[in-house]
């Protein structure tokens with residue numbers, strides 16, 4: 334699936350300042366804890382941006398990661414080299430569309446979607462792709478901003494969304510709808526940042 338040129342360009346433009354502005358270190362730590370990573374686990378991190386997540390992975394896991402934006406990919410490659418040198422972790426970086434990674438079925442133990450499902454063109458395709466590459470019993474951790482389930486979004490959210498989705502991120506995606514009907518069990522879901530505007534959710538892939 335071809336990702337829009339604007340999306341690639343936009344994130345390349347943001348890349349010089351993105352890592353300075355977007356931290357969420359506490360949430361990233363929590364997400365890694367929830368995933369219960371074990372030595373030897375194969376971990377996929379699509380839409381990784383400049384790769385801040387790599388700083389929080391325990392040694393001994395094997396990582397495949399990528400992004401679609403050239404500016405982000407350059408930073409991701411450089412960070413991956415530093416982390417690999419420091420920890421000995423195996424990290425493969427590739428240009429990658431989170432909606433169609435081209436990776437084999439059932440080949441990962443854990444997938445992290447941090448600030449990705451609300452950003453890609455098709456959040457549902459991104460979830461389906463994550464499920465496809467997860468082995469049965471594998472874990473999917475999602476961190477993002479979601480519209481409330483089962484009720485209309487607030488007026489403010491509806492007003493801001495058209496601009497926000499062009500410049501930053503969609504505000505109208507519901508996690509329940511993104512996961513509906515997929516072979517996933519929701520293990521836990523909690524408010525994670527910005528007063529609950531951002532949420533963290535852990536799913537387990539069914540067999």
Ligand SMILES: C[S@@+](CC[C@H](N)C(=O)[O-])C[C@H]1O[C@@H](n2cnc3c(N)ncnc32)[C@H](O)[C@@H]1O
Pocket residue numbers: 336340341344345355379380381382383384385399400401402405429430431432447448449452453454
């Ligand atoms: C909001 S940033 C999140 C970056 C990182 N995951 C984090 O937690 O800080 C969204 C990232 O997704 C990337 N992206 C957007 N659409 C994508 C797609 N279809 N496939 C892969 N990456 C994508 C952007 O280039 C950007 O780096």
